[in-house]
Amino acid sequence: MGKIIYLILKDVSFLSQYKEQYLDRIIIALPMNIICVFLIISVLQYFDLSLLLKFKLDKFLLTERVTTNTSIQQLQENTLQSHQTYRKSQVVYNSFVIASFLNFLINFVIVVFLAFPHINNRVISTCPIFYIYCSEEIGKFASIKKLYKKGFFILSFFITYSILSCIFHPGSYVFT
Amino acid sequence: MFNFCLKTFFLTRIFFISLVTVTFSYFIVGNDRSNELINYDKIENRVERIILKFLKNFYTYDSIQFIHLAQTGYTNDKNYAFFPLFPLIIRYTANFLHHLVGDNFSQNLTIFLICGFVISNILCMFNAMMLYKLTHFLTHSNIKSRLVTFLFLINPSTIIFISIYSENLYLCLSLFFILMLIVNQQDSNLLSLFVYLIILMLSRSTAIFLSTYFIIPIIVNVFVTGEKRYDLDSFFSNFVKFIKILKRNIRYIGKFIILICHFFLCFFLMTKLMPVSEICGAFSLNVKNNRHENQEYNNIIEEYSNFCFDSNLSKNFYSFIQKKYWVRLYI
Numbered sequence: 001m002g003k004i005i006y007l008i009l010k011d012v013s014f015l016s017q018y019k020e021q022y023l024d025r026i027i028i029a030l031p032m033n034i035i036c037v038f039l040i041i042s043v044l045q046y047f048d049l050s051l052l053l054k055f056k057l058d059k060f061l062l063t064e065r066v067t068t069n070t071s072i073q074q075l076q077e078n079t080l081q082s083h084q085t086y087r088k089s090q091v092v093y094n095s096f097v098i099a100s101f102l103n104f105l106i107n108f109v110i111v112v113f114l115a116f117p118h119i120n121n122r123v124i125s126t127c128p129i130f131y132i133y134c135s136e137e138i139g140k141f142a143s144i145k146k147l148y149k150k151g152f153f154i155l156s157f158f159i160t161y162s163i164l165s166c167i168f169h170p171g172s173y174v175f176t
Numbered sequence: 177m178f179n180f181c182l183k184t185f186f187l188t189r190i191f192f193i194s195l196v197t198v199t200f201s202y203f204i205v206g207n208d209r210s211n212e213l214i215n216y217d218k219i220e221n222r223v224e225r226i227i228l229k230f231l232k233n234f235y236t237y238d239s240i241q242f243i244h245l246a247q248t249g250y251t252n253d254k255n256y257a258f259f260p261l262f263p264l265i266i267r268y269t270a271n272f273l274h275h276l277v278g279d280n281f282s283q284n285l286t287i288f289l290i291c292g293f294v295i296s297n298i299l300c301m302f303n304a305m306m307l308y309k310l311t312h313f314l315t316h317s318n319i320k321s322r323l324v325t326f327l328f329l330i331n332p333s334t335i336i337f338i339s340i341y342s343e344n345l346y347l348c349l350s351l352f353f354i355l356m357l358i359v360n361q362q363d364s365n366l367l368s369l370f371v372y373l374i375i376l377m378l379s380r381s382t383a384i385f386l387s388t389y390f391i392i393p394i395i396v397n398v399f400v401t402g403e404k405r406y407d408l409d410s411f412f413s414n415f416v417k418f419i420k421i422l423k424r425n426i427r428y429i430g431k432f433i434i435l436i437c438h439f440f441l442c443f444f445l446m447t448k449l450m451p452v453s454e455i456c457g458a459f460s461l462n463v464k465n466n467r468h469e470n471q472e473y474n475n476i477i478e479e480y481s482n483f484c485f486d487s488n489l490s491k492n493f494y495s496f497i498q499k500k501y502w503v504r505l506y507i
Contacts, residue, residue: 032332088396091395091396092358092392092396093314093315095391095395095396096314096354096392098391098395099388099389099391100354102388103385103386103388103389106385106388107382107385121332121333121336122333122336122343123382125333125336125337125343126343126382128307128310128351128354130331131307131311131324131327131328131331132314132315132320132324134323134324134327135323135324135327136320138323158327158330158331158332159330161332162192162330162331162332162333163195
């Protein structure tokens with residue numbers, strides 16, 4: 001096992017693909033990388049990691065998300081049966097976040113450090129947590145006024161970015 | 177749900193396909209070699225020429241490899257960087273379509289391009305619907321589900337999702353896999369999951385990382401359906417209780433450990449044993465020791481024989497090909 005790890009590390013010189021030669025690819029992948037970093041930070045902030053270290057896994061998994069969803073809040077306030085339903089939905093949501101976050105993180109680390117940066121767009125866009133994170137971020141602006149100001153900004157950024165990637169991604173080699 | 181997904185899908189596809197067509201036809205010339213691969217002079221059928229001129233915009237980079245694989249199978253070492261499920265689906269659909277249209281199209285490529293493009297986009301529509309269902313199951317919110325679907329349909333890799341790439345197939349299979357694990361938390365059938373994993377492994381190399389999703393049913397089983405909710409106070413007693421929970425669910429956890437092992441076994445078979453038996457079968461010690469006048473030829477032989485005669489298990493053929501042709505650092 002040690003030998004395998006040594007051989008893998010020997011072959012890899014981290015970040016050596018970030019050269020001027022690949023500047024166009026780095027630029028096209030940069031916004032996605034920034035979103036990914038924000039995603040990692042917010043997931044780590046969402047969970048109380050000290051609970052995990054203390055093996056308080058039930059409390060860890062019952063971490064509550066900031067939500068404007070009234071149906072879940074009503075469930076929480078009602079009967080014992082509803083409380084159990086709420087608890088289950090919370091654990092399912094959190095276990096999904098943990099599983100998909102791990103999947104996302106492995107993909108992100110491998111692509112950013114070991115492969116060409118522009119592949120990041122392809123790999124991350126197949127992780128469901130990416131879309132759920134973005135929708136949660138937009139959904140945080142509960143009031144219509146804020147949603148129009150900041151949510152609209154995020155949405156328009158997303159649309160512009162996808163249009164630009166559409167134009168430049170396959171033809172990005174033109175600019176190298 | 178169905179109406180919303182369908183409407184958004186068609187609107188966004190029309191917009192992005194038009195954008196790509198206009199951009200590629202009038203602005204981007206550079207390294208797009210799809211034009212060189214299609215001989216338009218030989219095409220007499222006007223409809224076929226129009227279809228090819230339209231689809232050539234999506235016949236770039238990896239798409240060329242997928243279509244080549246669908247047409248001829250694994251004919252050179254470069255092909256081994258691509259997994260076989262997507263080309264296989266294109267191949268069988270193209271054969272079926274060929275029976276329907278007969279010899280109306282002079283170029284075999286036209287049918288393969290149509291099939292690749294249509295399959296990819298149909299799968300994209302399914303992905304949008306499954307993402308909607310997944311988000312609705314997790315958040316119980318229609319607005320968020322709609323937002324997720326919309327974001328998926330305009331994501332920065334839209335160009336990949338409308339082209340002939342295996343991303344759509346991979347995402348479709350992985351979303352179905354996630355839904356199967358989340359919705360059907362306790363009663364996951366071992367055999368069906370195992371068969372499904374093999375199919376998943378045939379789509380993309382990154383399918384191996386989906387093994388992280390196995391923890392969902394375990395977590396849910398241990399912490400929700402357990403008879404008693406544990407009030408964990410101190411570290412030591414927590415640990416003891418945690419072990420007790422694990423012991424009580426050992427059969428269930430064991431089942432998933434077996435599945436994860438199968439996952440890695442499938443990956444190992446896909447990336448190492450299958451191509452190695454074909455490529456390295458052609459090499460013998462005589463080939464390795466024979467020197468040729470052409471130095472380039474000698475270098476290629478040296479490179480391959482070093483790989484084939486190296487008994488180190490940490491090397492796999494997939495990584496060898498990735499390093500050779502595309503990403504020097506990819507492992």
